[in-house]
Amino acid sequence: MLEIEAKARAEHEAVKRRLRELGAEHRGEETQKDIYFAHPCRDFAATDEALRLRRDSKGCSLTYKGHKIDALTKTREEHEVIIDDYDAAGAVLKSLGFLKVRAVKKKRTYYSLQGFEVMLDEVEGLGEFVEVEKKGEKYEPKELVDFIKLLGTENLIRKSYLELLMEKESLRNR
């Protein structure tokens, strides 16, 4: 199915004020620890795909993300399974030749507003972001962009947290 999503850098205090003004509903928060993997014979950085193992308050999941399908948002094909055992899943992936690229840790706060899920992400090593996601299969990229602007954000980012973290590290190591 499609993960219909857009992301922007955002000061959380300002976005929270805007969310309150617009009557958004606070839906909880959690800490997510993700591990991203490299494919044994495909360059995910080149194909714009990702494989992620996640541990959060709801449990563990394994998620494949396909390449982005439009020029504005982060919308992409996504397949996800809930798994019972994080370590066993890591062992399956390692045995199949998938190597750990790096971990991404963040605190995520959820809101819902006008049929969108709004996520305020505080990403370890990167700072504050907002992601908006639309449930369903049909979307109009501009509709996502308009919605995220409504929250007071401007500069959309299509790169993943993994890419941003790796970019930051490669700059530091120059």
Place this chain on the structure above:
Amino acid sequence: MLEIEAKARAEHEAVKRRLRELGAEHRGEETQKDIYFAHPCRDFAATDEALRLRRDSKGCSLTYKGHKIDALTKTREEHEVIIDDYDAAGAVLKSLGFLKVRAVKKKRTYYSLQGFEVMLDEVEGLGEFVEVEKKGEKYEPKELVDFIKLLGTENLIRKSYLELLMEKESLRNR
């Protein structure tokens, strides 16, 4: 962890009589539908590995099996995760380049005896087999062989049902 296991062809009626004589406990039965996958860049037939998606009465699981580690039994490294969604797991694997090799369907009846799990398998297209499995990490291959002989079986098979089915089909297509 290790899957400590041996397998033999066996007439189920004869083995069931023997199990009754030895005081084995009947533990239930179920139908298992497995799909085996080929690795996108590794020849599992050559490396003696396997990746299996299983659906049975308990739910769904994804299992990696390493190469066999002794000359007598089917003992091998195994990593398994329980998953919530068979179709989504198939979609993750397909997206990662894992191709379906074929399905293996069987009726499996469980017994326990002397610290072993005994499984009577009626495999679609192959016939009747018995598998014995020892729980734990330590084993002596001869102990497994002696136990399976105790059930009245003689000829141990180290090939998987997948290999046996593919062998049968390649003979038929000659």
